[in-house]
Amino acid sequence: MSVVSIPIVNKNYPMGCEDGQEARLVDLGKIVDARAREILDKIGPLPENALLATLCIVLADEVSNRPAPTVTDADLKEILARIREIKHKISQ
Numbered sequence: 001m002s003v004v005s006i007p008i009v010n011k012n013y014p015m016g017c018e019d020g021q022e023a024r025l026v027d028l029g030k031i032v033d034a035r036a037r038e039i040l041d042k043i044g045p046l047p048e049n050a051l052l053a054t055l056c057i058v059l060a061d062e063v064s065n066r067p068a069p070t071v072t073d074a075d076l077k078e079i080l081a082r083i084r085e086i087k088h089k090i091s092q
Contacts, residue, residue: 001017002017002018003017004025004029006025006032007029008032009033009036009040011048032059035059
């Protein structure tokens with residue numbers, strides 16, 4: 001397990017992650033930092049706990065408003081073909 005320091009609004013937060021996931025965590029941290037800064041630019045200074053709560057609500061709202069991914073018949077046929085291929089390999 002690795003620990004990465006993630007800067008969010010000029011404060012570093014140590015975060016644990018699986019080895020090899022450090023870059024992904026840093027990228028996610030950049031997204032969170034950018035959204036936190038946008039919030040502060042719009043409403044002004046906030047105590048850390050109020051910023052955290054506001055940030056969580058904003059991000060949760062964004063996630064909940066995303067359309068659900070659609071699965072086509074072609075996708076399902078491809079998945080079924082792959083399952084059959086794996087089954088065949090296991091059966092040999």
